[in-house]
Amino acid sequence: MQARLAREIRPVTPLSGLPPLASHLRRSQVQGDRILTGLGLRLVAILMLSTMGALIKLVEMRGAHLAEVLLFRQLFAIPFILAWVAAGPGFASLRTQRFGLHLNRTVIGLTGMVFNFGAVMLLPLAEATTLSFTAPIFATILGAMILREPTGWRRWGAVLAGFVGVLIVTQPGDGHIPLTGALVGLTAAFFVALI
Missing domain, CATH: 1.20.5 (Single alpha-helices involved in coiled-coils or other helix-helix interfaces)
Structure with a gap:
């Protein structure tokens, strides 16, 4: 049956x-x-x-300060975000039960933005962009450490190869890229991965 x-x-x-x-x-x-x-x-x-x-590089070359660039970036974003929320899900969608988690992510995101913009202002644009590509490397490390994601030898090999690539690009000690700029760029990538 x-x-x-x-x-x-x-x-x-x-x-x-x-x-x-x-x-x-x-x-x-x-x-x-x-x-x-x-x-x-x-x-x-x-x-x-x-x-x-x-555009960040352009306004930096014309004398804009990092705080000024960040302020105007946020001010210009607000109308677009409000229009998107009003036209889409509505303002009721902004209510949350997890205020602390949203605040934490906001602080991490804003910190990452400060370092990203700082890297673009301190380094040539190509090098700042290259250093931003280390975010997946940091994401792999953080995923293994924080989330306990399984990470086999292939991924660790890719992480090692990625960091060797960063050393090749930055050429520490050569003076090609300022050490401060390289550290700011790597910190920016770390915070992007943390988000």
């Missing part, structure tokens, strides 16, 4: 009663669309971050 019931009962699919294969194909298409959307958004984010880095 159970075998007969198993043949007669078809799995329920969330996509309007389609058979399992059709449902799987449709789900794959939706996932593919989401991947393309995600890739597109990531490319836009990279373009925006690159533009922001270039």
Whole structure:
């Protein structure tokens, strides 16, 4: 009797009663669309971050101070954020049960922003960007230490290779990159990974 019931009962699919294969194909298409959307958004984010880095360098060359750049970056962001919240989920979505965690992330994010902007102001833009690529290295280390994520020898090998690459780029002792700028850039990457 159970075998007969198993043949007669078809799995329920969330996509309007389609058979399992059709449902799987449709789900794959939706996932593919989401991947393309995600890739597109990531490319836009990279373009925006690159533009922001270039503008920070430009205003620094014209005499702007780090605190001034940070202030105006936040002031110009507020109207866009408020418009997005008002047009989307609404202001009620800003309520939270985890105020302490949000405050903690805000402090870490703001600290990371200070160091990121500082690195761009202290270093040539290419070197500041290169040092920012160490964030995944720090994320691997922090994931293993804080979250107890399993990290095999391949990942540790990649971490080691990444740090060797950083040493090659920064050339410590050569005077190519100021030590202060390199430390600020690495600290920025650490805080980005911590977020």
